[in-house]
Every structure is written in C-alpha cells, then in structure tokens.
Amino acid sequence: MTNVTAPAQTGVGKTSAFLQISGRRKSADSIAKVLIYFCMFLAIIPLVFVLWELISKGLPPVLNAEWWTDDMLGTRYAKAGGGAIHAIVGTLVQSALASVIAIPIGIFTAIYLVEYSRGGWLGRTTTFMVDILSGVPSIVAALFIYAAWITVLGFDRSGLAVAWSLLLLMIPIVVRNTEEMLRVVPMDLREASYALGVPKWKTIARVVLPTALSGIATGIMLAIARIMGESAPVLILVGTTPALKWDPSSGPMSSLPLMMLDMFKAGLNPNVLDKMWGAAFTLVLIIALLNIGARVISAKFSIKQ
Incomplete structure (x- = not known):
C-alpha cells in the first residue's frame, strides 16, 4: 500500500x-x-x-485658398492675408534635390554592404563612415557646406547649398534602413534564384529589392521627413525671401522651417501666430501625405511572401 x-x-x-x-x-x-x-x-x-x-x-x-496660391510678397507679417506657396515650393525643391542624389547613393551603398562586401577593408571603412555621418548634427553639416561650397568654391548662399547639406544628413539614414531591410530578406529566396541560373545582379534587382521594398520606402520617407524639418541648414546657407522662387541655384529661397522662424521673430501678433502655426501644420501635412504615398507604392509593387 x-x-x-x-x-x-x-x-x-x-x-x-x-x-x-x-x-x-x-x-x-x-x-x-x-x-x-x-x-x-x-x-x-x-x-x-x-x-x-x-x-x-x-x-x-x-x-484659406490664398494659403496655397499666394506668397508673402507685399503683405506684412502682422497683417491678415498672404500665403505660404513660396515656403512650400522651397521646401519641396530643396528636399527633392537632396533626395534625387541621396536615395540612389544610399540604396547602392547598402546593396554593396549586404550583398558584395565580405568583411574587406572597403566594407569596414564604408560602415565606419556611415556611422560617423549618422551622428553628425545638422549644424555641423551646414557649416561644412558653408566652408566648402561658399567659402572655398565661391558659390552664393542658395537653396542648392541647403540641398547639399540635407544630402549629408539623408544618406546615412537611407543606408542604414536599406541595409537592415535587405538583411531581413530570407537567404532561401536568393539561393532559389541562383539555383535557377539567375545572375546575382538580376536576383538583387528582381527578387531582393522588391521583397524589401516596403521597408525601404518607409525608411526613405523617414529620411525625407527629417530633412524637411531641419532649420540649421536654411539659417546658414540661404537667405529668406517672401517671394515665390523656383530656381535654387542662387539667391534667397524660403522654406517652411525658415518661414516659421521669420514669423517667430516678427512678434506675438495674432496674424503672425496664425501664419506660424499654419506653416507647421503644412509641413506635417506634406510629410503625412508622402508617407501615405510611400505605403501605397510599396503595397502595390512589393513582392508578397
């Protein structure tokens, strides 16, 4: 028992x-x-x-419809009226110039680091330089462009100089995000493509990049959102203007961060505060629309696993 x-x-x-x-x-x-x-x-x-x-x-x-069609030329900040088209166009032009150069450089650099670099000195040096650029403050990037582009080469302060500065801030974000997204792609997809006799470059272009497109697009939008809100480059590298200007190669060119700063310096008049808050809301709205567009594009063209 x-x-x-x-x-x-x-x-x-x-x-x-x-x-x-x-x-x-x-x-x-x-x-x-x-x-x-x-x-x-x-x-x-x-x-x-x-x-x-x-x-x-x-x-x-x-x-107000005038906000999207008029600039501030001929309108005092303390008075009602005027619009922000000059600042919107300046922000979009400067960001577009930086993005056209930074996005391809960042994506191709990430492809090299993930797909071709085998721990060699070039890969280690590239990774080290990207890490350094990731921690560079915007004011330092702006001062570097001021010294190199304006002081040494003799070019004028302009929207193009701002774009060069934003380029330095955008590249490391694109590289790091794209690199992480490419590493997430399963190795089985690459090996299956190689087994079918597909060259490596075509595997990257037709399999790896479309698979990681959603994450890459999100990272690019985050990078664009960061550079759109930077104020240090526009303070140092370009002057403000109340007039609409499309040519970024020379002369003053406004932007939404610069417009907000101008309104802040103009005082606490209710009309000035309305324009300042309107510029801030417009900047957030543009960034939100860009993110929505990126999500739609990535959902349409990315490969479904």
Missing part, C-alpha cells in the same frame, strides 16, 4: 507546485501588461497634446 500511495502523493505535490508556478507567471504577466499599457498611455499623452495644438491652431489658416 505504501508503494502505491507514495507516487500519487508525489504527483499531487508536483501538480500543486506547477499550479503555483503557473499562478506566479500569470501574475507577473498581468503586472507587465499593466506597466506596458501605462507607459504607452504616458507616451501618447504628449503626442495627442501636440497634435491637438497643431490642428486646432494650424488648420484655420490652411483652409
């Missing part, structure tokens, strides 16, 4: 211990969930507050 009942008691003890451990794990899991939700709630509070302030104060001036 003793030999029969002892295992039963042992089994009951093990079951009780298991239930006790399981209960502690459930309690710890519940506490962790509460902490996570609480921290998420704390993080959302300032975001909601900022969005509310931005929308409530920046939306009214944007709803």
Whole structure:
C-alpha cells in the first residue's frame, strides 16, 4: 500500500507546485501588461497634446485658398492675408534635390554592404563612415557646406547649398534602413534564384529589392521627413525671401522651417501666430501625405511572401 500511495502523493505535490508556478507567471504577466499599457498611455499623452495644438491652431489658416496660391510678397507679417506657396515650393525643391542624389547613393551603398562586401577593408571603412555621418548634427553639416561650397568654391548662399547639406544628413539614414531591410530578406529566396541560373545582379534587382521594398520606402520617407524639418541648414546657407522662387541655384529661397522662424521673430501678433502655426501644420501635412504615398507604392509593387 505504501508503494502505491507514495507516487500519487508525489504527483499531487508536483501538480500543486506547477499550479503555483503557473499562478506566479500569470501574475507577473498581468503586472507587465499593466506597466506596458501605462507607459504607452504616458507616451501618447504628449503626442495627442501636440497634435491637438497643431490642428486646432494650424488648420484655420490652411483652409484659406490664398494659403496655397499666394506668397508673402507685399503683405506684412502682422497683417491678415498672404500665403505660404513660396515656403512650400522651397521646401519641396530643396528636399527633392537632396533626395534625387541621396536615395540612389544610399540604396547602392547598402546593396554593396549586404550583398558584395565580405568583411574587406572597403566594407569596414564604408560602415565606419556611415556611422560617423549618422551622428553628425545638422549644424555641423551646414557649416561644412558653408566652408566648402561658399567659402572655398565661391558659390552664393542658395537653396542648392541647403540641398547639399540635407544630402549629408539623408544618406546615412537611407543606408542604414536599406541595409537592415535587405538583411531581413530570407537567404532561401536568393539561393532559389541562383539555383535557377539567375545572375546575382538580376536576383538583387528582381527578387531582393522588391521583397524589401516596403521597408525601404518607409525608411526613405523617414529620411525625407527629417530633412524637411531641419532649420540649421536654411539659417546658414540661404537667405529668406517672401517671394515665390523656383530656381535654387542662387539667391534667397524660403522654406517652411525658415518661414516659421521669420514669423517667430516678427512678434506675438495674432496674424503672425496664425501664419506660424499654419506653416507647421503644412509641413506635417506634406510629410503625412508622402508617407501615405510611400505605403501605397510599396503595397502595390512589393513582392508578397
């Protein structure tokens, strides 16, 4: 009898211990969930507050048709009227110039680091330089362009100089994001393509890049969003103007960050504050539309796994 009942008691003890451990794990899991939700709630509070302030104060001036068609030429900042087309065009032109150069350089650099670099000195040097550029402040990039482009080469302060500065800030973001997205692509896809006799360059172009397109596009939009909001380059490398200007090669050229700064320096007049909040809302709206467009493009053209 003793030999029969002892295992039963042992089994009951093990079951009780298991239930006790399981209960502690459930309690710890519940506490962790509460902490996570609480921290998420704390993080959302300032975001909601900022969005509310931005929308409530920046939306009214944007709803006026003149905001999208007129510039500030001939309109005093303290008076009602005028628009932001000169700042919108300046922001888009400067960002487009930087993106046209930075995106191909960043993507091809990432392809080399992931697909072709085998730990050689060139790959290590490239990675080291990208890491350095990632930590360069915008004011340092602007001063470098000022010294090289304006002081040494003798060019004027212009939107083109701003684009060169934004280029330095954008390249490391594109490289790092593209590199991570390419590493996520399963090696099985590459090997299956190689097994079919497809060359490596065509495998990268037809298989690897389309598979990682969604993440690459998101990273590019994040890079564009960062450079659009930079204020240091426009302060140092280009002068402000209230007139619409499409040519970035010479002379003053406004932008949305520069317009906000001009309005801030103009005082606390209600009309000035409306224009300042309107410029901020316009900048956020443009970035949001670019992100939505990138999501649509990546969803349409990326390979579904």
